[in-house]
Amino acid sequence: MSLRPYMLLAGALLAAGRVADAQTDAVESALARAAKLGEAGRWLEGRALLQRAMDSCPTGDPGRSCRLRLTYAVGYSYQLEAQWAQSGERAALLERAAASYQRVLHEVPGHRATTENLAAAYRDLGRDADVQRVLLRDPRDTLDAQAALFLGDSYRAQKRFDAAVAAYRRAALAAPDDPAPRDRLVELYRLMPPDSAFALFRRLEEEKDWEVSFPGAAIDAYELVVRRVAERDVKTASDACRRWLRLLAETGLFTADRLASLGKVWFAKDMDALQRYLGDPTQMPPGTPLLQDGDGELVGRIALALGREALARGDAERASAYWWGAYRSLGPEPVVALELAREVAMLDARYPKLDTTGRRFQRIQMELFEGKAAVYRRADLEAIQRYHTTLGLIYAQRRQWGSLGNPQSALFQLSHAVQTARRRERNERFFQPLPQVQARLARGLVATGDSTRARVTYVDAAMAYLDADDPEGATHMLRLAAALRGAPAASDAALRRLVVARERVAAPGGAPAGCDAAIERVDAASRRAGLNAGFLARQRFKLLADCVAAGPGGIAPQDGARVLNAVLRDSVPLVGAGDLLRLDRAKAALLRAVDLPGQAARFDFDRPRALAKEVPGAVILLVLSGETRPTFVSISADAVLGARVVEAIGKDAAAVRLEVGAGTVTVVHPLVTAAVDSAVSMKIRGVKGVTTVRVRSR
Amino acid sequence: MSTPVRLAALGALLAAAPAVAGAQRPAVQVEFKLAAPTYVTRFTAAERRRLEDTVSAGLEAVLGERLRFLSFGSGAPAAYRLTISLDRRDRAEGEDSLSEVGFHATLADSVRDLATTYLLTFRGADAALDPLGTVDAFRLEIEHKLGRLNDALVTQLVDRVLSRVPVADSAVVWRGDLTGWILPRSPRDFCLDLRSVLNVEGDFLKGPLTMRNEVQVRAAKVALPVGAGAPDTVARIFAMPLAPIQPVPDTVRVLAVYVLEYRLDRELCPRLTPPADVTFHDAGDGGGAP
Numbered sequence: 001m002s003l004r005p006y007m008l009l010a011g012a013l014l015a016a017g018r019v020a021d022a023q024t025d026a027v028e029s030a031l032a033r034a035a036k037l038g039e040a041g042r043w044l045e046g047r048a049l050l051q052r053a054m055d056s057c058p059t060g061d062p063g064r065s066c067r068l069r070l071t072y073a074v075g076y077s078y079q080l081e082a083q084w085a086q087s088g089e090r091a092a093l094l095e096r097a098a099a100s101y102q103r104v105l106h107e108v109p110g111h112r113a114t115t116e117n118l119a120a121a122y123r124d125l126g127r128d129a130d131v132q133r134v135l136l137r138d139p140r141d142t143l144d145a146q147a148a149l150f151l152g153d154s155y156r157a158q159k160r161f162d163a164a165v166a167a168y169r170r171a172a173l174a175a176p177d178d179p180a181p182r183d184r185l186v187e188l189y190r191l192m193p194p195d196s197a198f199a200l201f202r203r204l205e206e207e208k209d210w211e212v213s214f215p216g217a218a219i220d221a222y223e224l225v226v227r228r229v230a231e232r233d234v235k236t237a238s239d240a241c242r243r244w245l246r247l248l249a250e251t252g253l254f255t256a257d258r259l260a261s262l263g264k265v266w267f268a269k270d271m272d273a274l275q276r277y278l279g280d281p282t283q284m285p286p287g288t289p290l291l292q293d294g295d296g297e298l299v300g301r302i303a304l305a306l307g308r309e310a311l312a313r314g315d316a317e318r319a320s321a322y323w324w325g326a327y328r329s330l331g332p333e334p335v336v337a338l339e340l341a342r343e344v345a346m347l348d349a350r351y352p353k354l355d356t357t358g359r360r361f362q363r364i365q366m367e368l369f370e371g372k373a374a375v376y377r378r379a380d381l382e383a384i385q386r387y388h389t390t391l392g393l394i395y396a397q398r399r400q401w402g403s404l405g406n407p408q409s410a411l412f413q414l415s416h417a418v419q420t421a422r423r424r425e426r427n428e429r430f431f432q433p434l435p436q437v438q439a440r441l442a443r444g445l446v447a448t449g450d451s452t453r454a455r456v457t458y459v460d461a462a463m464a465y466l467d468a469d470d471p472e473g474a475t476h477m478l479r480l481a482a483a484l485r486g487a488p489a490a491s492d493a494a495l496r497r498l499v500v501a502r503e504r505v506a507a508p509g510g511a512p513a514g515c516d517a518a519i520e521r522v523d524a525a526s527r528r529a530g531l532n533a534g535f536l537a538r539q540r541f542k543l544l545a546d547c548v549a550a551g552p553g554g555i556a557p558q559d560g561a562r563v564l565n566a567v568l569r570d571s572v573p574l575v576g577a578g579d580l581l582r583l584d585r586a587k588a589a590l591l592r593a594v595d596l597p598g599q600a601a602r603f604d605f606d607r608p609r610a611l612a613k614e615v616p617g618a619v620i621l622l623v624l625s626g627e628t629r630p631t632f633v634s635i636s637a638d639a640v641l642g643a644r645v646v647e648a649i650g651k652d653a654a655a656v657r658l659e660v661g662a663g664t665v666t667v668v669h670p671l672v673t674a675a676v677d678s679a680v681s682m683k684i685r686g687v688k689g690v691t692t693v694r695v696r697s698r
Numbered sequence: 699m700s701t702p703v704r705l706a707a708l709g710a711l712l713a714a715a716p717a718v719a720g721a722q723r724p725a726v727q728v729e730f731k732l733a734a735p736t737y738v739t740r741f742t743a744a745e746r747r748r749l750e751d752t753v754s755a756g757l758e759a760v761l762g763e764r765l766r767f768l769s770f771g772s773g774a775p776a777a778y779r780l781t782i783s784l785d786r787r788d789r790a791e792g793e794d795s796l797s798e799v800g801f802h803a804t805l806a807d808s809v810r811d812l813a814t815t816y817l818l819t820f821r822g823a824d825a826a827l828d829p830l831g832t833v834d835a836f837r838l839e840i841e842h843k844l845g846r847l848n849d850a851l852v853t854q855l856v857d858r859v860l861s862r863v864p865v866a867d868s869a870v871v872w873r874g875d876l877t878g879w880i881l882p883r884s885p886r887d888f889c890l891d892l893r894s895v896l897n898v899e900g901d902f903l904k905g906p907l908t909m910r911n912e913v914q915v916r917a918a919k920v921a922l923p924v925g926a927g928a929p930d931t932v933a934r935i936f937a938m939p940l941a942p943i944q945p946v947p948d949t950v951r952v953l954a955v956y957v958l959e960y961r962l963d964r965e966l967c968p969r970l971t972p973p974a975d976v977t978f979h980d981a982g983d984g985g986g987a988p
Contacts, residue, residue, distance in 0.1 A: 028974070031973045031974055032974070034973075035972070035973075035974070064978070065977075065978040068978040069976060069977075069978055072976055073973035076970065076972065076973050079970060080970070083886060083967075084886070086931065086932050087921065087931045087932075087933075108978060111978070113971035113975070113976045114976075116970075116971065117970050117971060120968045120970060123965075123968075146968075146969055149964075150968075153965060179848075179849045180964050183964070184964075213848060214848060215849065215850040216848060216849030216850035216852070216853055217849060219850060247850070251848075251850035251851060251853075251854060252815070252817075252851070252854040252858070253850055253853060253857065308787070308816070309815075309816065311787065311788050312787055312788070312802070312815070312816030313814075313816075314788075314789070314790060316788070316790075346796065346823065350788070350790075389824050393796050393823055393824055396796065397796050433828075435828050436824065436825055436826075436827045436828045437824060465829060468828055468829040468831070469829060469831040469832065469835060470829030470830075470831065473829050506832070576829075576831055576835065576839070577831060577835040577836065577838040577839030577842060578831040578832060578835035580835070580838050580839075580842065581832075581834055581835050581838050624839065624842070625821055625825045625828040625829075626819075626821035626822045626824065626825030626826070626828070628822075
């Protein structure tokens with residue numbers, strides 16, 4: 001068989017590719033130069049340049065992309081110029097922008113960026129009906145956040161408030177991290193009848209992410225609610241006002257101006273009292289119904305925040321005055337009292353002149369023990385751990401190591417903090433490695449001569465360091481363990497092997513050949529040595545992720561899918577930012593082979609459990625250092641299915657592109673052959689969750 | 699507004715009209731510094747520099763998007779420098795003490811520090827000395843925590859720190875139905891929502907007395923005619939005192955205008971997709987920006 005026809009074809013393709021590259025370069029260059037001219041206010045010159053470039057585009061289909069981009073750029077230039085034009089010129093410029101965009105959309109109906117820019121131009125022209133016509137034309141109903149905002153703006157301008165609320169909520173769903181939709185919602189409620197404030201308040205109660213992710217918008221919303229309902233509904237106004245005050249304190253926005261901004265409402269006296277407190281920590285606000293709020297938690301939070309600000313400015317005495325004053329006044333009942341007590345006790349340890357007699361510490365110590373007993377009675381594990389950790393840190397800072405049998409000692413409290421964390425792992429599936437706490441505990445045990453327990457604790461600490469991605473720290477802990485009396489356990493050797501494997505995989509130069517087999521060997525040895533199954537699952541995930549990342553040419557899609565599936569299959573918690581990085585890389589590799597619809601490609605980090613569960617799909621536990629509560633990463637059902645499919649088709653994933661949505665997998669081949677179709681389709685059909693398989697050529 | 703502004707003053711106000719966004723925004727260099735002593739030693743100098751440069755660039759992007767009255771850059775030095783440093787909350791503490799670690803923000807000019815605030819906790823006292831992982835993982839953790847630099851904390855950053863950067867050094871006194879100042883900037887220059895609060899600093903002259911004073915003002919928009927009898931107008935920021943100025947000065951020589959509370963008007967400055975980010979390779983699928 002002669003190769004000549006193929007060589008000719010290859011040559012022709014190469015030449016066509018070169019022409020296309022040259023054309024792309026010319027367009028990019030024209031766009032860049034026009035942008036520079038625009039930045040200098042030379043709009044006309046910029047557009048003339050774009051026009052000349054357009055004249056050079058090839059005719060017919062080959063020049064289509066070139067013409068479309070440059071037409072779009074002309075529209076964009078008019079639209080930007082309109083932003084800086086005098087009033088009389090603005091409308092004409094926007095109309096020209098719209099005309100350019102319409103030309104593009106005539107060729108490419110529904111083109112997203114063009115549609116959105118056109119909608120923005122119409123909005124600025126006050127053509128609200130046209131905004132809606134353009135944005136709602138797409139039958140696939142795939143508005144993104146920006147388009148939904150424009151749509152909401154157009155409804156708002158027409159005073160169609162319910163439709164505007166729906167559009168802004170849609171924008172919020174499409175862009176969960178963007179403050180713009182929430183800001184727009186609050187501003188919309190400002191325009192709505194006063195009774196709508198109740199609906200806004202209910203919305204904030206129901207949608208927890210306002211306070212967590214958008215406290216600024218929440219502050220504005222609560223302030224609006226207070227103003228609107230202050231004279232009509234005391235209870236709602238009080239609730240909103242308390243939340244407003246707490247958020248102000250927590251975000252460092254608790255200022256006299258803001259407190260005064262509510263004006264002459266019925267609780268103006270409370271605001272005056274808080275203003276005095278702001279200026280003078282000894283002026284504790286009175287226990288009025290608004291501020292007392294049951295046990296004084298609100299005033300405690302305010303005191304905590306103001307004291308922290310003072311300490312960060314280097315004013316320890318003022319910090320002490322806020323914390324101790326609030327603690328003394330409120331007593332140990334409110335939840336915030338524990339934090340106040342810890343701050344006071346640790347501050348006193350650093351600045352002994354603040355508590356020269358030691359009486360303050362005695363009182364705090366006694367009340368912390370009472371508080372701890374109360375949370376034990378309630379079996380509140382999170383609170384129990386917090387009490388033990390707080391007491392442990394206080395004693396550790398005072399170098400009061402004591403013994404495991406003495407509750408008034410760092411050893412006792414830290415060991416109970418670790419034990420409680422383990423119980424939480426069993427009961428709540430909230431794993432916490434606690435390397436710092438365990439290392440301190442081991443050091444304390446050494447200092448008190450309990451080398452047997454110290455040895456075991458150092459080994460536990462070594463595992464914690466491995467979980468926290470610090471093999472060097474783990475080695476150090478194992479060395480300290482080995483230096484102590486007592487027979488080494490089988491687990492010590494297995495751990496050392498694991499440390500070596502982790503170090504080797506993470507070292508520059510990449511993973512050793514046969515990485516998978518090495519993981520299996522280490523895993524099997526660790527199992528035989530009796531290492532904890534959860535710990536081993538976490539280590540397997542880390543090793544696998546580092547292994548596939550170490551090879552040349554980046555992570556293959558099928559390897560990214562394996563890593564993701566390892567997390568999902570074994571419900572492996574992500575521990576530390578290192579695991580976040582591993583997940584992120586795996587996702588990027590997976591998305592090289594898989595197209596997911598809309599927001600399905602997003603992995604939402606740092607979501608409280610309730611929010612994470614709102615998204616259908618999988619929820620992974622995320623434990624970052626220093627977090628007392630777990631957060632979650634939500635992964636869409638489409639992404640989960642995509643990972644399963646890509647792992648199933650293995651190496652062929654590099655040759656295809658998959659579209660995954662709602663159980664349907666479409667395989668897009670660059671080269672379709674019956675054999676490949678059949679083999680890939682067969683593999684995909686067997687994957688759990690796949691309902692339909694389609695094949696199409698690109 | 700019925701009283702005409704003096705022509706010369708009007709000329710100055712119009713001449714200051716920038717042709718494009720960002721042209722008149724004060725430049726602020728933003729940098730991230732790893733300062734906690736126990737963290738500094740965990741990385742090599744090259745790793746630290748890479749970490750600091752990457753986080754600085756991220757901060758530049760975040761702040762540039764949210765605070766459009768300033769022009770942030772992370773490379774070249776500027777008249778003002780905003781440093782976000784990761785350090786012990788109480789900097790007076792010893793290196794190995796059990797101290798919370800968090801983000802401090804400090805604004806400096808070429809001579810001295812102008813303002814500082816503690817923004818956000820990175821790790822509490824019980825975890826501050828936990829391992830940091832690789833430099834990439836540590837960067838991700840920093841970015842993750844700085845991702846919590848939410849709208850309220852950005853407001854705090856302006857209130858306590860960035861409100862020291864002047865955004866204008868002149869303004870024309872307006873006495874009409876409303877008394878205030880017209881600034882040589884339009885709301886669009888700063889993407890300024892008209893609920894923002896500014897601060898006007900100047901010499902207030904009353905008889906023979908001159909008093910340096912500051913007045914908090916609410917921003918409004920005013921349309922100035924381009925020329926006598928011309929229908930065209932340009933927009934300018936009109937600064938109205940929040941409370942009456944007492945005693946009423948004969949005149950005020952404005953020295954500087956600051957933004958105390960910034961509210962971004964996203965409708966005034968919508969996010970448009972620039973041509974460089976648009977593709978038409980697979981135009982039939984309704985795609986657009988990648």
